[in-house]
Amino acid sequence: MSIFDYEKSVKTVFDYMENMVGGVEKMISVSADQIRSDELEKEEVMSIGKMKLFHYVPVTEKKKMSKVPLLIVYALVNRQYMMDLQPDRSVIKAFLEAGLDVYIIDWGYPAKEDMYMTMEDHIEWYMNDCVDYIRKASGQDKISMLGVCQGGTFSTIYTALHQEKIKNLVCMVAPIDFSITDGILFRFGKEFSIDKMVEAYGNIPAVMMNLGFMMLKPFELFIDKYIKFGQNMNDVAYLQNFMRTENWIFDSPDQEGETVRKFVDDLFVDNKLIKGEFELDGVKVHLENINCPLLVTCAKYDHLVPPSSTKPLLDAVRSKDNDYREFPVGHVGMYISPTSKTEIAPVIAEWLVKRS
Numbered sequence: 189m190s191i192f193d194y195e196k197s198v199k200t201v202f203d204y205m206e207n208m209v210g211g212v213e214k215m216i217s218v219s220a221d222q223i224r225s226d227e228l229e230k231e232e233v234m235s236i237g238k239m240k241l242f243h244y245v246p247v248t249e250k251k252k253m254s255k256v257p258l259l260i261v262y263a264l265v266n267r268q269y270m271m272d273l274q275p276d277r278s279v280i281k282a283f284l285e286a287g288l289d290v291y292i293i294d295w296g297y298p299a300k301e302d303m304y305m306t307m308e309d310h311i312e313w314y315m316n317d318c319v320d321y322i323r324k325a326s327g328q329d330k331i332s333m334l335g336v337c338q339g340g341t342f343s344t345i346y347t348a349l350h351q352e353k354i355k356n357l358v359c360m361v362a363p364i365d366f367s368i369t370d371g372i373l374f375r376f377g378k379e380f381s382i383d384k385m386v387e388a389y390g391n392i393p394a395v396m397m398n399l400g401f402m403m404l405k406p407f408e409l410f411i412d413k414y415i416k417f418g419q420n421m422n423d424v425a426y427l428q429n430f431m432r433t434e435n436w437i438f439d440s441p442d443q444e445g446e447t448v449r450k451f452v453d454d455l456f457v458d459n460k461l462i463k464g465e466f467e468l469d470g471v472k473v474h475l476e477n478i479n480c481p482l483l484v485t486c487a488k489y490d491h492l493v494p495p496s497s498t499k500p501l502l503d504a505v506r507s508k509d510n511d512y513r514e515f516p517v518g519h520v521g522m523y524i525s526p527t528s529k530t531e532i533a534p535v536i537a538e539w540l541v542k543r544s
Contacts, residue, residue, distance in 0.1 A: 238296030
């Protein structure tokens, strides 16, 4: 008896091809308007160089809004509109509907002349100026800050240096302890020859960064993802969501050389932040300076920033009001999965509203 069912295999191949033919026709019919992201109404309120600060137009009555504004600090890698990728899964929309007053930083697209921009520039200049603008515009001495991935690392550093300006801190899938070995990125990062790359390229090319991230899960991201795409091409909603996500994935800025050099050398390699040895512009960053309410959120199946990298922050700070939430999604699933708007964002919004 043959263990290989030829008839079934041939049928599977022909069904797949037939599905793809119909799917190609549907894909061609999808217009750019149907896969737009970043659609929520917002206003540019300040800019420095290529960095822009946006303020989202509230969707609730002013008397029902939280008095304490929220600043979202996204990672330098990829683009911040992942948090408003599509209407039915928009994290920011959920925040607005909960009554939060939301601002977000758009880091822009670095060019050659930005290769000497440092972490000090991003945190002590750009972020600090954004915080001061929001404090003045809102009339609040302190604001809430939510950091995403690398933006969470930046937000943690900023809060440790400027606790007097931050009322609440939320860290989403943020790398804090870089000594872990249960994430391929952390093992790979320790051996990364970042100095040679910065010397060769100045800014690290986005295409190289994307390829590196995809190689962390090569079979899933190079093969399995596109097999599933072919199987579901006749589903217009799936097709549109897939195209939105692909547009976002490959809409990646280059990475400023000196910033990524310090991030890799001081954090990935030497793990200075959690050790209390990290310095920014000559000033030691002590995580125990953080005493505001802290919410740490992680993704259970995160292959980029496993929970074991983020959770140590809870023990490193002096906050008496700290909370930890873990969700059964992957890294990107925190923002674009079916539960991102219905479960994850409401949990964060409720936590912030109670403390605002």
